[in-house]
Amino acid sequence: MNISFKNKTVLVTAGSKGIGLEIAKYFISSGANVCICSRKKKNLNNAKKIFSRISEKSKFLCLQKDISIPKNHPIIIKKIKTKFNKSIDILINNSGGPPAKSVEKTTFKDWNLAISSNLMSGVLLSKLVIKSMKKKKWGRIINLTSTTAKEPADNMALSNVTRAALTSFSKTLSREVAKYGITVNTILTGGCLTDRFYNLLKKSSKNKKDFDINLKKLISLSPMKKIAKPEEFIQLIIFLASENSSYINGSAIPIDGGSSRTIF
Numbered sequence: 001m002n003i004s005f006k007n008k009t010v011l012v013t014a015g016s017k018g019i020g021l022e023i024a025k026y027f028i029s030s031g032a033n034v035c036i037c038s039r040k041k042k043n044l045n046n047a048k049k050i051f052s053r054i055s056e057k058s059k060f061l062c063l064q065k066d067i068s069i070p071k072n073h074p075i076i077i078k079k080i081k082t083k084f085n086k087s088i089d090i091l092i093n094n095s096g097g098p099p100a101k102s103v104e105k106t107t108f109k110d111w112n113l114a115i116s117s118n119l120m121s122g123v124l125l126s127k128l129v130i131k132s133m134k135k136k137k138w139g140r141i142i143n144l145t146s147t148t149a150k151e152p153a154d155n156m157a158l159s160n161v162t163r164a165a166l167t168s169f170s171k172t173l174s175r176e177v178a179k180y181g182i183t184v185n186t187i188l189t190g191g192c193l194t195d196r197f198y199n200l201l202k203k204s205s206k207n208k209k210d211f212d213i214n215l216k217k218l219i220s221l222s223p224m225k226k227i228a229k230p231e232e233f234i235q236l237i238i239f240l241a242s243e244n245s246s247y248i249n250g251s252a253i254p255i256d257g258g259s260s261r262t263i264f
């Protein structure tokens with residue numbers, strides 16, 4: 001199957017590290033115009049260096065923008081238009097993961113941040129890109145949530161709730177816009193070897209020895225006896241963003257090596 005993103009314009013939010021960065025790299029190397037955003041200059045500079053090795057500067061844009069702040073969203077869209085003279089064809093709504101906490105330990109501030117970062121950024125950015133996608137009669141919106149949307153994980157209250165909400169938004173929107181050639185799908189993210197993965201594991205481990213034991217345990221519990229590296233993880237996301245995935249809409253697909261136990 002030949003997948004090309006030549007002349008496509010892509011926004012990958014939270015794209016300076018981990019899964020987002022890997023997705024952005026793929027799009028850039030496949031000829032797309034790509035914008036990423038994240039909060040920290042250091043991460044963005046590192047991403048810029050990586051992108052410069054695969055493409056010319058004219059093909060990518062790295063913006064220091066926090067997606068949990070709604071007023072940043074129209075600014076991101078405007079800067080993409082100015083840089084590439086094109087509107088967005090493919091929106092990848094990725095976000096940073098909220099902290100691991102039990103319900104009892106969460107504060108009102110925690111909930112507000114998780115809702116604005118993991119739910120509302122996807123909702124508001126989707127609303128902003130739909131108009132031009134409708135005009136073009138083509139568009140792809142892919143919301144990255146988590147397997148916790150279906151199987152709430154212990155100590156992950158903020159993630160469980162906001163991921164389920166974005167997954168439901170995704171289904172709702174998919175039915176509204178399908179007639180305009182726009183598909184909207186959700187990826188239920190399972191294990192992927194990124195900083196987020198290692199940091200959560202570190203927090204639940206007492207020391208380095210404990211960390212190694214916990215990592216081995218997690219791997220042994222997974223049906224495939226491995227956890228994916230980002231480059232293996234992103235393949236389905238790339239397919240969903242392509243012309244080839246025209247009849248896949250409103251789906252919520254886990255990428256977890258078969259770790260989820262639910263069948264629907």
Ligand SMILES: NC(=O)c1ccc[n+]([C@@H]2O[C@H](COP(=O)([O-])OP(=O)(O)OC[C@H]3O[C@@H](n4cnc5c(N)ncnc54)[C@H](OP(=O)(O)O)[C@@H]3O)[C@@H](O)[C@H]2O)c1
Nearest residue numbers: 014016017018019038039040067095096097191192194196
């Ligand atoms: N990896 C896994 O195993 C796994 C499993 C289930 C779910 N997930 C979810 O998948 C998503 C991506 O995970 P990952 O593993 O790729 O994480 P990661 O390696 O920690 O990368 C997170 C990215 O999000 C950016 N970011 C965080 N908060 C942001 C904000 N408010 N505005 C803009 N950018 C922001 C970070 O950059 P800055 O710090 O510069 O902002 C970074 O580029 C997360 O939501 C995570 O919870 C991951």
